[in-house]
Amino acid sequence: MADRRESATGDSHATNWTAAVRGILERRLPLSNLLPDRQPYYVGSWVYVFGVITIAALIWLIVTGVVLAFFGPQWWHVSAVGHFVNSLHFWAVQVFFVFMVLHLWGQYFMAGWRDGRAPTWIIGVVIFAISLGTAFTGYLSQQNFDAQWIAVNAKDATNAAGIGAFFNVLNFGQMYGIHVMILPIGIVTLVALHLVQVRMRGVVKPIEPAGSASGAEEAQRRREADR
Amino acid sequence: MTAADGPRPGASSGPPPGAWRPGDSQEVYYAGVRMVRYDLIKELALALLGTAVLVVILAAALSSPDDPPVTIQSWAQSDPVDFVTTAVAELSGQSETATYGPPYNNTAGAAQAIGPFAPAQWAGVSTPIDTAKDFVLDPLGLASAGDPALSSALQTYERAPSSEQQSWTTAYGHALAKGTASNGSVQVPPGDYGPVPRLMNSLLGVARTGGLDGLLLQTGHFYQTDYTRPLLFMGDGSYLPNLAAAQHLTGDQWGMMNETGSYPGQTWLWLYTFWYQVPPFSTAPNADLIVVILMGLLTALLALVPFIPGLRDIPRWIPVHRLIWRRYYRG
Numbered sequence: 345m346a347d348r349r350e351s352a353t354g355d356s357h358a359t360n361w362t363a364a365v366r367g368i369l370e371r372r373l374p375l376s377n378l379l380p381d382r383q384p385y386y387v388g389s390w391v392y393v394f395g396v397i398t399i400a401a402l403i404w405l406i407v408t409g410v411v412l413a414f415f416g417p418q419w420w421h422v423s424a425v426g427h428f429v430n431s432l433h434f435w436a437v438q439v440f441f442v443f444m445v446l447h448l449w450g451q452y453f454m455a456g457w458r459d460g461r462a463p464t465w466i467i468g469v470v471i472f473a474i475s476l477g478t479a480f481t482g483y484l485s486q487q488n489f490d491a492q493w494i495a496v497n498a499k500d501a502t503n504a505a506g507i508g509a510f511f512n513v514l515n516f517g518q519m520y521g522i523h524v525m526i527l528p529i530g531i532v533t534l535v536a537l538h539l540v541q542v543r544m545r546g547v548v549k550p551i552e553p554a555g556s557a558s559g560a561e562e563a564q565r566r567r568e569a570d571r
Numbered sequence: 572m573t574a575a576d577g578p579r580p581g582a583s584s585g586p587p588p589g590a591w592r593p594g595d596s597q598e599v600y601y602a603g604v605r606m607v608r609y610d611l612i613k614e615l616a617l618a619l620l621g622t623a624v625l626v627v628i629l630a631a632a633l634s635s636p637d638d639p640p641v642t643i644q645s646w647a648q649s650d651p652v653d654f655v656t657t658a659v660a661e662l663s664g665q666s667e668t669a670t671y672g673p674p675y676n677n678t679a680g681a682a683q684a685i686g687p688f689a690p691a692q693w694a695g696v697s698t699p700i701d702t703a704k705d706f707v708l709d710p711l712g713l714a715s716a717g718d719p720a721l722s723s724a725l726q727t728y729e730r731a732p733s734s735e736q737q738s739w740t741t742a743y744g745h746a747l748a749k750g751t752a753s754n755g756s757v758q759v760p761p762g763d764y765g766p767v768p769r770l771m772n773s774l775l776g777v778a779r780t781g782g783l784d785g786l787l788l789q790t791g792h793f794y795q796t797d798y799t800r801p802l803l804f805m806g807d808g809s810y811l812p813n814l815a816a817a818q819h820l821t822g823d824q825w826g827m828m829n830e831t832g833s834y835p836g837q838t839w840l841w842l843y844t845f846w847y848q849v850p851p852f853s854t855a856p857n858a859d860l861i862v863v864i865l866m867g868l869l870t871a872l873l874a875l876v877p878f879i880p881g882l883r884d885i886p887r888w889i890p891v892h893r894l895i896w897r898r899y900y901r902g
Contacts, residue, residue: 377597383609384601386899393618396611400618404626421637430637431630434834438629439622441839453891457877459591459600469874479837489638490831493815495798496806497826504683504859506690509674509697514803517796546597549604550896551887 378543387547391454394447401440402535406528408433413524417487417516437479448472456548464541471534474527481523484513495519638818638831641811643787643801647778650810651752654778655771657808659747661702662770663740666807669702675803676700683857690860698799706804710786711770714777721773724766731765739765755779822847842866 411429412420420426448468451457457465483494495513502508512518591600647654660666672681674697682691708725715721728736746759756772777783787801805811812821820826827844830836846852846862855861876882886892893900 379611381608381610382606385605385607386896387609388898389895391895393614396614396618397622400615400622401626403619404622427634427637428630431633431635432626434635435626435629435633436622438835439626445839450895452876453886453889454895455883455886455892457883460593460595462877465877466874469870473870476839479839483837486637487640488636488831489640489814489818490636490820490836492640492802492805493811493818493820494827496802496811497815497820497822501859501863503671503674504691504857505863506673506694508691509694512674512698512797512799514799515797520796546600549600550899551892 373540373544377546378540380543380546384547384549386550391446391450392547394443394450397443398440398447399535399539401436401443402531404436405433405440406532408436409524409528417485417520421487437482441475441479444472444475454548455551458548458551459545461541461545461548464538464545467534467538467541471531471538474530474534478523478527478531481519481527484519485516485523487516491516633834636831636834641805641814642781643778643784643805644781646805646808646810647775647783650808651755651757651775651779652747652750653809655750655757655775656744656747657804658707658771658774659740659744659767660807661706661804662708662767663737663744664703665740665744666702668700668803668807674698683860685857685860685864700800700803702804702807705800706787707770707774710777710783710789711774713786713789714773714782718773721769724769724773727766728770735765739763739767743767743771823853842869 408429412426412433415423415426420430451465451468480494480498484491484498498513499508502511502513643654657666661669664670668675670676670678670681672678673691673695676699677696682689684692708729711721711725715725728739731739742762743759743764746762746764747757750757750759752758755776757768757775759768774783777786784801787804788795788798790797815821815826816824818831819829820831825841825844825848828836828838828840843862843866846865847858852858852862872879872882
């Protein structure tokens with residue numbers, strides 16, 4: 345849509361939504377922050393790798409999940425190849441959760457929410473909670489004895505909380521749809537948001553005892569230079 | 572000045588002039604910190620490769636669990652007395668499902684609640700189930716086509732007063748304690764059971780052929796993906812729970828985090844499962860509701876850790892961070 349109010353200087357941020365959004369992105373998330381090739385020297389611990397391994401496992405979960413969904417829920421019970429793909433999916437889930445939990449504990453003991461990073465922590469916990477639901481609906485979608493028993497056993501909790509009125513764990517079609525479509529979309533969206541939050545602010549500094557702050561004078565000088 | 576040669580812990584007191592402020596750019600935030608080359612994309616590529624190798628090795632070496640599902644047919648063939656005992660309970664309205672309450676029926680006082688807080692009651696009956704009709708009488712009605720004896724037995728039962736129906740099913744239910752199975756039917760000591768033995772043995776016969784698996788899914792639609800009825804029916808018996816107990820899957824065996832065989836299950840549900848193992852949750856009649864609420868609160872607490880004094884300070888008190896950032900603290 346042409347913006348007729350654009351000024352002669354081309355400064356249309358006040359009236360042009362596109363320019364305004366671009367301005368925010370350029371200011372909050374420049375490419376140098378989104379894909380930096382330098383990090384603080386203390387980003388050398390294995391703890392920093394837990395998050396990226398979690399994402400790698402998520403990618404393999406999606407890839408194997410797409411193959412399983414493409415051939416349908418019966419396929420892996422009657423095909424050796426299908427069973428192997430299911431095994432990849434099964435172990436990718438285990439790797440995903442092991443490293444997500446390690447990432448969570450690592451961030452906890454690093455107090456990763458400091459210096460304006462509380463939203464990043466909260467989104468991470470929401471991703472963890474949705475991942476529990478995704479795994480749960482996955483177990484319900486197996487179409488084997490384990491899925492049957494989990495459904496029969498778990499219905500009491502969902503029904504007691506009133507959730508069972510619209511989330512019927514005994515309804516395979518509902519659980520399968522939620523598992524292969526709705527929750528994965530939620531996880532991927534929130535993981536993308538989580539990563540953007542991390543890259544916007546950068547990794548948190550090491551914990552300093554109260555009253556100290558490294559680089560204090562330099563930070564103050566740069567703030568004044570920014571003004 | 573770099574972080575390596577910057578002020579060391581405990582150097583000053585009061586609000587530091589260089590502490591983070593909202594709106595600080597990364598240039599300001601990392602002022603004085605030595606930056607080194609780091610390749611995020613290569614790190615992700617290596618992580619993808621590493622996890623692929625790990626997952627392929629695990630899948631090739633250990634495969635994945637896939638115990639075949641139980642069917643009404645396999646249940647009726649393996650344990651006909653349990654099948655008939657369960658079916659009689661469904662017919663008389665005494666089974667777990669028949670007395671469950673919401674979301675299956677309106678059994679008074681059955682919904683779990685904490686005082687006036689009764690979400691199951693508020694949510695109401697969303698999946699109405701009449702166990703006598705849905706699990707026994709309707710399937711038998713469909714199966715009775717071309718079977719005048721069964722049609723007659725059904726008519727006799729349905730036209731009898733409910734008190735007489737109750738008398739037959741109660742007596743037959745008690746007699747099943749001494750029931751034996753042979754030649755595809757269940758025999759009990761003689762008694763006044765009306766048409767109930769005929770109905771039950773007909774249902775058993777249909778179940779043993781696999782017909783009841785289909786009849787319980789009968790909704791008038793061609794396609795079907797909702798297994799609520801057969802799963803509830805099987806859950807009311809002893810056969811399915813006994814198989815689960817043998818695999819350490821029941822609630823009092825940390826079942827929700829276990830898997831068939833020796834495979835890892837949903838181990839991440841350990842805390843949820845834990846509550847069911849300890850009093851008062853293990854004995855509370857409304858344990859499910861309490862545990863769900865408790866886990867909801869604990870999840871909210873985890874999400875809000877950054878704002879909760881004490882919880883957010885533990886990382887300072889337990890110096891795991893000194894291991895993680897040991898290069899930094901070495902200076």
